[in-house]
Amino acid sequence: MRNFAIVWLILLSTLLAACLGPAVGTAEWYVEQGNKLADDELYDEAVEEFAKAIELNPRYAEAYSNRGLAYYYQYEFERAIADCNKAIELDPDFAQAYNNRGLVHYSRYDYEQAIADYNKAIELDPDLAQAYYNRGTVYKKQEQNIEAIADFETVIDLSDDQWLIEMAEEHLDELSE
Numbered sequence: 097m098r099n100f101a102i103v104w105l106i107l108l109s110t111l112l113a114a115c116l117g118p119a120v121g122t123a124e125w126y127v128e129q130g131n132k133l134a135d136d137e138l139y140d141e142a143v144e145e146f147a148k149a150i151e152l153n154p155r156y157a158e159a160y161s162n163r164g165l166a167y168y169y170q171y172e173f174e175r176a177i178a179d180c181n182k183a184i185e186l187d188p189d190f191a192q193a194y195n196n197r198g199l200v201h202y203s204r205y206d207y208e209q210a211i212a213d214y215n216k217a218i219e220l221d222p223d224l225a226q227a228y229y230n231r232g233t234v235y236k237k238q239e240q241n242i243e244a245i246a247d248f249e250t251v252i253d254l255s256d257d258q259w260l261i262e263m264a265e266e267h268l269d270e271l272s273e
Contacts, residue, residue: 123153127162134166142166157187165196168203176200191221198230207234225255229264241271 118124130145146163149156164179180197183190198213214231217224232247244267251264 123149123156123159126152127156127159130159130162130166134162134169137169139166139170143170155186157183157190157193160186161190161193161196164193165199168196168200171203173200173204189220191217191224191227194220195224195227195230198227202230202234207238210234223254225251225257225260228254229260232264232267236267236271245271 118128126145126149130142130149133139133142133145143163143166146159146166149159150163153159160179161183164176164183167173167176167179177197177200180193180200183193184197187193194213194217198210198217201207201210201213211231211234214227214234217227218231221227228247228250232244232251235241235244235247248264248267248271252261252268255261255264
């Protein structure tokens, strides 16, 4: 009976930890805080939270990738590229880091490199709707309409994000005119 109670307590504490999120003060917690701040477009503060996560765990690829995205939104493209590169160095299979780096390349009009990054993101995570959307915008910009249409249709098939679906539908409407 005592063993059953111990097992039950362990399971309950594991379940509670999963529901409550990462423990306060951990690298994962700082990334979560940074993500919330970035969602609210508070990029300076988000960068600080991601930096705290990196300080606690210098091998945390997601923290670098997310900080890179925050730098991208601040138009600090060199810093964004550096952080995305570091994330990829730490975790070469982290699709979101390639997607984020692709955004920076697109903003710098380096469409070839942007497409290469989106292709790699899709290769690593074929369900990453954002990468198809981003690649579709590059194809559209380059007037590669067949490829753009295919990517925007894939976004609609894959995504649960209503905003992303609506944006893909708008692009498809423009391409069909």
